[in-house]
Amino acid sequence: MQYHLNGFKPGNYQVPDAARKPYPIPPIEDLPSEIDVLIIGTGPAGLTMARQMSEFADIKTCIVDMAHGPLLFGRADGISCRTIEIMEAFNSSDLVVKETYQLKQNTFWEPDDANPQNIKRTEKISDARDGLSEFTHGIVNQARLHEILIDGMKNSITNLRPHYSRELVDLDIDDTLTQDLDAYPITATFKRSDDAGAGKVETVKARFIVGSDGGRSSVRKGLGISLQGDSADKAWGVMDILLNTDFPDIRVKSFIQSKDHGAVMTIPREGGYLCRFYVEMDSMAKGKRATDIKLTEQDLIAKAQKIFHPYTLDVKEVAWWSIYSVGQRIADRFDNRPIDSSDDVMPRAFVSGDACHTHSPKGGWGLNTSLPDTFNLGWKMAAVLQGQSDPKLLATYCTERRKVAQQLIDADKELSKLIATRPTAGGNLDSARIGTAEIEAFMKRQSGFVSGTSIEYFPSYICTGQENQHLATGLKIGQRFHSAQATRVADGRTQHLGHLVKADGRWRLFLFGGVQDPRQASSDAYQCVDFLANDPSSPVKKYTPKDGDIDSLIDTYAVFQQQDLSMHDLPDYLWPAKGKYALRDYEKVFQAQDGNDIYDLRGIERTNGCVVIVRPDQHIATILPVTAHAELAKFFDAFMIEQS
Helix, strand or coil: CECCCCCCCCCCCCCCCCCCCCCCCCCCCCCCCEEEEEEECCCHHHHHHHHHHCCCCCCCEEEECCCCCCCCCCCCCEECHHHHHHHHHCCCHHHHHHHCEECCEEEEEEECCCCCCCEEEEEEEECCCCCCCCCCCEECCHHHHHHHHHHHHHCCCCCCCCECCEEEEEEEECCCCCCCCCCCCEEEEEEECCCCCCCCEEEEEEEEEEECCCCCCHHHHHCCCCEEECCCCEEEEEEEEEEEECCCCCCCEEEEECCCCCEEEEEECCECCEEEEEEEEEECCCCCCHHHCCCCHHHHHHHHHHHCCCCCEEEEEEEEEEEEECCCEEECCCECCCCCCCCCCCCCEEECHHHCEECCCCCCHHHHHHHHHHHHHHHHHHHHHCCCECHHHHHHHHHHHHHHHHHHHHHHHHHHHHHHCCCCCCCCCHHHHHHHHHHHHHHHHCHHHHHCCCCCCCCECCECCHHHHHHECCCCCCCECCCCEEEECCCCCEEEHHHHCCCCCCEEEEEECCCCCCCCCCCHHHHHHHHHHHCCCCHHHHHCCCCCCCCCCEEEEEEECCCCCCHHHCCHHHCCEECCCCEECCCCEEECECCECHHHHCCECCCCCEEEEECCCCEEEEEECCCCHHHHHHHHHCCECCCC
């Protein structure tokens, strides 16, 4: 898709440039007085949390922002393949894939030996993240991603919409009520900032609050949570521009280092014409902020023109620009509990996204770390509010996501240092060569982290069974379920199994059968299915709501090696009767594909098979032998609440 030919226009990219309009500001409505989940901030973390909560009709959610309306211009632009996998969980990946600019190559430029005032290309390579997912790392305006999430909220069963023009002015938590799940211990006070309601004060009582309100988070400050880390001493400029240039790699991600003028990283943007530049500026005096630097977009353009010599940059339009500083800091805790609290202490307030980790934007990690923060938290909060899981589950958010944030901080420090590396004015070019080589090595080494596909959670009661990893070596416990295709038995359709794990709060159980015929009652697969369907200790029997469908909490899928299967020869549990008409579900049984065999692709043990349990956030919780019925029951018994 191509757009922005005659100037940048925000909004829905499915609408032609000439007709596209910015996303409308919704009408101001009064805030509810009492809710289950209060979300502060409409960035990627806040909107992902709201998008998940919007799926649950029995959970009352409110999302609030001090901005006067939706984001229009880009901030973060990189969309990792893991983020697109999460968007698939919201049934929105098709639009993201269609509209993003896919990054396939990287180039590296440094001073020319023959004429060091000029730059020359030293290498063009394939992007190191290619092949880590069925999706490809891409570039799209952050505002467009927000729009897709907001549309999903609006079209959900709860018709959830953001409330804008509200500034949080006071936050109080009644500590005497925090351990009573039914209580509303949080009191949040807001001041209206729109013209019609300027100065009006509103108060909201909530059971939980999630602060996704950016690096200067009011929620974080209200909770007394401190940021730890390094302050910034280097300024960078960022701008989205429409330009003409003779630089040959303008539509390829490029790392450029000059002899005397600093560095630039370029990223081609969606639509075919727009491009983002990250321009290294000067060091800042101690105690200064990026906002203290008196620069304009013309200063950024002039600096980039010097770095690109001998190539020319004729900038026609600056769609958006900003000055930022490189500093890496992380919150000492991600919830309101005192540090080193036990899991038995229930948290009631959380911080996510930039509210708990700040860093430079060059790696595209801000959005792609913020969004998974609340993708991790959302299903846990829903399970607790719906009485499905023990409240101790909420404590795992801090344990799991703070580890990832620390990895992000460490990686960002290294990347920021590498990109800013340049030879001194004395003329030693060897340091530039080392710098570009190290950037390339860094991107290869960190490809799994940059893509989000290698993010792994600590072993815990919801990430366990590492002794069984050999049963499926390509499906790493603690990492996201690495999707692969299989053929549906009922109709022969090819299906990505990972796309079955939607953001609806349900667990997925994938039964990979061994060489035994699953139609035979004596086979391990048949016995496993019979246990799930009929045994009193089965988690399906114990934890499924009594008025719910058989798959309303634990959704089971089976993959077999046999090629001559018929649905009607398999146990009813694998094609269950559901809904008010008891209609049969024919979409739960698959067979491995010839030539694209999931058993080979993901290292699944063929003789005996295995059971892979996948959490609602698509991460693998455990792997078990098909015969391990007691262990399967024990896994869910550790945190689920039996339904009466």
